[in-house]
Amino acid sequence: MMKKIIFGLAALVLLGTVTANAQDKNVWKSLSDVSYKVSKDNFGELYVPVFSEESKKLEGTVVEADGYIIPFEGMFKPEHIILSSLPLAECFFCGSGGPETVMEVMLTDPIKYTSKRVKVRGKLVLNGNDPEKLMYILKEAKLVSE
Numbered sequence: 001m002m003k004k005i006i007f008g009l010a011a012l013v014l015l016g017t018v019t020a021n022a023q024d025k026n027v028w029k030s031l032s033d034v035s036y037k038v039s040k041d042n043f044g045e046l047y048v049p050v051f052s053e054e055s056k057k058l059e060g061t062v063v064e065a066d067g068y069i070i071p072f073e074g075m076f077k078p079e080h081i082i083l084s085s086l087p088l089a090e091c092f093f094c095g096s097g098g099p100e101t102v103m104e105v106m107l108t109d110p111i112k113y114t115s116k117r118v119k120v121r122g123k124l125v126l127n128g129n130d131p132e133k134l135m136y137i138l139k140e141a142k143l144v145s146e
Helices: 002-024 027-031 053-058
Strands: 034-041 044-051 062-069 080-084 102-107 118-126 136-145
Touching: 027 053, 027 062, 053 118, 062 136, 102 118
Parallel strands: 102 136
Antiparallel strands: 034 044, 062 080, 062 118, 080 102, 118 136
């Protein structure tokens, strides 16, 4: 009986460790593997993302992403932010980062702007169809740490 209890506790600890490691996985590294194909619409050429198999496996799952809030003047909404894996001076909009380094985050609870690195958790959506949105979207997200 004692062996079953010890085995059960060991299994719970191991499961907790595996779960924690999956949540701590650097999602940005997985999302960085993307290529593009050129497509046309009524307005001209578009670069359409072609997501890697690893990215496709993450779609619809809950992931954690850490990064910096991009403060667009007059556009910051505390429940809908742009998160960059790179600091502001290097981000996609201001520096050398590519489109795979940013994501839209739809938060369930509004947050305050900070220039410090934050971590959010939410359900990942891959967007290859809507050019008005970023290619990575985190829905039903919550602030994990500031």
